[in-house]
Amino acid sequence: MDSFFFNITDTKYKRTELFKGKEGYLNRVDISNGIVFLESKLVQYTQEVTLENLDRMLLFVMVKKGTLTLYDRLSQKEMRVKDGEIALYVSSKQDMTLTIEKSKNSDIFILCIADFFLKRYLSAGENEIIDFLYHELQKDVSLKIIDKQPIDALSLYIVEKILNVSVTERMQSIRAEHRVIEFMIHRFSLLDYFSEEIDAISLELAAKAKAILLQNFISPPTIESLAHLCATNESKLKKVFKKVHQTTLHAYVQKLRLDEANLLLKEENLTIGQIAK
Structure with a gap:
């Protein structure tokens, strides 16, 4: 062949x-x-x-x-x-x-x-x-x-x-x-690979939260709203997300925004002020 x-x-x-x-x-x-x-x-x-x-x-x-x-x-x-x-x-x-x-x-x-x-x-x-x-x-x-x-x-x-x-x-x-x-x-x-054992319920919860943020990172829901969408409470959501993804909810949203901003700066020749809008 x-x-x-x-x-x-x-x-x-x-x-x-x-x-x-x-x-x-x-x-x-x-x-x-x-x-x-x-x-x-x-x-x-x-x-x-x-x-x-x-x-x-x-x-x-x-x-x-x-x-x-x-x-x-x-x-x-x-x-x-x-x-x-x-x-x-x-x-x-x-x-x-x-x-x-x-x-x-x-x-x-x-x-x-x-x-x-x-x-x-x-x-x-x-x-x-x-x-x-x-x-x-x-x-x-x-x-x-x-x-x-x-x-x-x-x-x-x-x-x-x-x-x-x-x-x-x-x-x-x-x-x-x-x-x-x-x-x-x-x-x-965006992929999740773990060397340690994490239970299936935590993985499912973290994946659901991540998918919601990925689609709405420009205007993300509050942690309270996100927890409601994931059918859990704020404390558990923050703890599970940090354990699974090794970052906080806020830091993850900021990373997505920064990635897009860097591409816009590089590819579209936009100013920082234009991107901020």
């Missing part, structure tokens, strides 16, 4: 049309050796992509509109990512079909990251999610879901920046790769 990624001697930024018609398009973009993304916008059309490779890779699947079905022939399992969701999968070998289901409008982004790209950033930290994912990829796993969440504004923003790198722009690979790394950092920061 061929590799899904570049050959070692072919490392130029490359855009390939896999499908184009009146119904829309499906493009493949090779950013650099070890980073590939598929992007599709279709109207009332079903499109399939077959993967038959022996690559160890992460797959980020973001579905703004429509539904993407992943059918893994090796395990004979079918998984779906639906409208407004973003999911992360690991796969150490591929014999699968990705199907963009027919819908009124579909808007789908799939980012594939090779394990040898991840290997550059291993830290051997006890709770480092990137190390955990890399070691998962060394196992014999055809397709395994790691995480699925609603699409957040910051992920959407960074993906738009990845898509907007022009093939005529200078240093396309390094610009796009930089934005992919920003995307990975953000998505990994």
